[in-house]
Amino acid sequence: MTTDRTPPAANAATASPMAALDRNRSAYAGLADVLETAGLAEHALYLNWGYRPVDGRQDWATRELPAGELGQMQARLVLEVLGDTPLDGRRVLDVGCGRGGALALMGRLSAPAALAGADLSAANIAYCRKRHVHLRLRFQIADACRLPYPDGSMDVVFNLESSGAYPHVGAFFHHVHRILRVDGRFCFADVFDADSVALVCTALEQTGFALERERSVNAQVRAARELASPGIWRRLDTALATLGKPGLRQELERYLAAPSSGLFQALEDGRVDYRLFHWRKTRPGAGRIDADVIARLATRSARLDAALQGRVSSAPAPGRANAAASAWFPLNAPDAQAGFNVFALPYAGGGASVYRAWTLPRRPGVAPWQLCPVQLPGRESRFGEPLVDDMATLVDCIAEAIGPHTHRPWALLGCSLGSKIAFEVARRFERQGRPPALLFLMACPAPSLPLGRRISTRAEADFAGEVRHLGGTPPEVLADAEMMRTLMPILRNDSALAEHYVAAADAAVNVPVVMVAASDDHLVTVEEARRWQRHAGAGFDWRLVDGGHFFLRQRRRELTDWLLDALRRSERTTRLASTSPA
Incomplete structure (x- = not known):
C-alpha cells in the first residue's frame, strides 16, 4: 500500500524539517520564475551541470543521444548516470525531476513500462504536465523524504543533483529502498564534500543496498561547465533585473556551478567531488541507519558550505x-x-x-x-x-x-x-x-x-563550415544553437584580428x-x-x-x-x- 512512513532516527535528527522544506520550495519557485522570464524554459529541461567526455577517463553511457537534442551535455550526464541500467519494460521514478527532461529522454530512448516524476516545486510540476503531456509521463508534487508511492512499485529510482537539498537524506534513502523491488537499482549522483561520501555509503549499506559501482566525474562535469554559454548568463541577468532580484545571481552561480563560482573552484581543487553511484536493493525490509550517521548526514549541507568557504582565492x-x-x-x-x-x-x-x-x-x-x-x-x-x-x-x-x-x-x-x-x-x-x-x-x-x-566576412553558413574545418570546437558546442550564437561573433572577430x-x-x-x-x-x-x-x-x-x-x-x-x-x-x-x- 502507499505510505509516507519516515524512520524514527530521521525524525530525531532534526526537530523541524519544515523550515528547510520551505526554503527549498522558495528556491525552486524563484529559479522557475527566472527561467521563464529569461525565455530559457526550453533550454533548461535538464537542470543539471552537464557532462563532457575527457580523454583517458571512463564513460558509462551505453545509449546514443538523438540528433539535435537540446542541452547535449546535460542530456549526456543523464545517460552517464543511467549507464547500463535496463529501462525497457521497467517502472522508473525520477526523484527531483525538475523540468522533466531526464524522464522525457528515457521515454524517447527506451520503452519503459511506466515513467514517473516527483518534485517539490509546484512550478516545475505544472511545467512538466504541460510540456510532456504527449509522452504519457506522470508527474506529481512530492517530498523526497516522504515519497507517496507503494512498496515495491519501482524497478529503477533515478536521483540527480538534488539530494543535497533534502532535510532528511536518511529518510529519503529509506523511501527509495521501500518503493524499489528487491534487486531494483538506485541511480544516484550529486556533489559531496570529502566526509559525506563515506557517510552516504554507510547509510545506504545500513538501509539495505549493495554498491554495484561508483566513480568520480569531477573532470567531466567541470569540462561541461567551462563550455557553458555566456549568452545564458546575459539572459539570466536581464531576467533578474526584470524581476527585481539581482541579489539572486550569486545563488544562481552556485546552483548552476558557473566557472566563476566558489563551487566550481571547490570542484577544481578537490575540496568537493562529483560522484555517480549504482546501488542495488538486496532485501525486502529496510535496515536502520545508526543515529550518529543520521546526525552527521544532517550537517552535510553545512560541511559543503564550509568547503566552499575554504576557497584559496577568496x-x-x-x-x-x-x-x-x-x-x-x-x-x-x-x-x-x-x-x-x-x-x-x-x-x-x-x-x-x-x-x-x-x-x-x-x-x-x-x-x-x-x-x-x-x-x-x-x-x-x-x-x-x-x-x-x-x-x-x-x-x-x-x-x-x-x-x-x-x-x-x-x-x-x-x-x-x-x-x-x-x-x-x-x-x-x-x-x-x-x-x-x-x-x-x-x-x-x-x-x-x-x-x-580569409573567412571573417563570409556568410553565416560558410563561416560555420570554416569553424568546423578549423577544429577545436567541441561537437556538443557545434550541435548547440544557443552556444554557437554566442561563440560565432567571437570567432569572427578573432578571424578578422588575425587576417588584418x-x-x-x-x-x-x-x-x-x-x-x-x-x-x-x-x-x-x-x-x-x-x-x-x-x-x-x-x-x-x-x-x-x-x-x-x-x-x-x-x-x-x-x-x-x-x-x-x-x-x-x-x-x-x-x-x-x-x-x-x-
Whole structure:
C-alpha cells in the first residue's frame, strides 16, 4: 500500500524539517520564475551541470543521444548516470525531476513500462504536465523524504543533483529502498564534500543496498561547465533585473556551478567531488541507519558550505597586487613577489579558461612562478564587453593591464593567435626597456606570414563550415544553437584580428623564443612555425609534437615541463646579468 512512513532516527535528527522544506520550495519557485522570464524554459529541461567526455577517463553511457537534442551535455550526464541500467519494460521514478527532461529522454530512448516524476516545486510540476503531456509521463508534487508511492512499485529510482537539498537524506534513502523491488537499482549522483561520501555509503549499506559501482566525474562535469554559454548568463541577468532580484545571481552561480563560482573552484581543487553511484536493493525490509550517521548526514549541507568557504582565492595573499579583482586576470592574479609572472594568451575564440588546468609548482624557499591566464574582452567572464579586432588597440589594452607587473621578471605564453599577440606585446615593452624574459609560443605560423585563408566576412553558413574545418570546437558546442550564437561573433572577430595583422619581415624581439609545433597540424605547417626563428633575436628553441593544432589540450604535462625548463634558463640568465660587473 502507499505510505509516507519516515524512520524514527530521521525524525530525531532534526526537530523541524519544515523550515528547510520551505526554503527549498522558495528556491525552486524563484529559479522557475527566472527561467521563464529569461525565455530559457526550453533550454533548461535538464537542470543539471552537464557532462563532457575527457580523454583517458571512463564513460558509462551505453545509449546514443538523438540528433539535435537540446542541452547535449546535460542530456549526456543523464545517460552517464543511467549507464547500463535496463529501462525497457521497467517502472522508473525520477526523484527531483525538475523540468522533466531526464524522464522525457528515457521515454524517447527506451520503452519503459511506466515513467514517473516527483518534485517539490509546484512550478516545475505544472511545467512538466504541460510540456510532456504527449509522452504519457506522470508527474506529481512530492517530498523526497516522504515519497507517496507503494512498496515495491519501482524497478529503477533515478536521483540527480538534488539530494543535497533534502532535510532528511536518511529518510529519503529509506523511501527509495521501500518503493524499489528487491534487486531494483538506485541511480544516484550529486556533489559531496570529502566526509559525506563515506557517510552516504554507510547509510545506504545500513538501509539495505549493495554498491554495484561508483566513480568520480569531477573532470567531466567541470569540462561541461567551462563550455557553458555566456549568452545564458546575459539572459539570466536581464531576467533578474526584470524581476527585481539581482541579489539572486550569486545563488544562481552556485546552483548552476558557473566557472566563476566558489563551487566550481571547490570542484577544481578537490575540496568537493562529483560522484555517480549504482546501488542495488538486496532485501525486502529496510535496515536502520545508526543515529550518529543520521546526525552527521544532517550537517552535510553545512560541511559543503564550509568547503566552499575554504576557497584559496577568496582573499588576496599578502603582497599580491590589487589586480586579483581585475577582469584581465580571473584565475590567477600577478604576484608582486613572483620569480616570474607568466602571462598566458589564448587561441582564437578562446578565453582564460584554456589555461585553467595549467599550474607551475611552488618552490620552497624560492620566489614562486605564477601563471596568469589573460582574459581578453568580450569572452567568458568578460562577455558583453566590446570585442577588439585591431592588433594595435588590443596590445594597448593588454599593455595597460600587465604594465604594473613588468618591474619583476615576467614572460609571455601564447597559443596560435595568442602567439602573435604575445609577440606584439613583447615588442611594445622592449621599446619601453622592460622586455619579457621569455616568449613560449605554440601552434602558430611566423608573424610575417600573411594568412592565406580569409573567412571573417563570409556568410553565416560558410563561416560555420570554416569553424568546423578549423577544429577545436567541441561537437556538443557545434550541435548547440544557443552556444554557437554566442561563440560565432567571437570567432569572427578573432578571424578578422588575425587576417588584418602581418608583421614586417625584419620585425624581431631580443628575447629568447621557444616554439612548439605539431607535425600533424592541418592549419600550420612545420616550416611556417620554424620561421619564427627569423624573429627571435636572443635565441630560438624548437619542439615538435603530435596532436593536431590544439595539442595543448593533450600535451599539458610535456608543455609545462618545457616551459619550466625555459623559465629556469631565463632565470639563470637574468641572475648572471644582474651580478655581472658594469
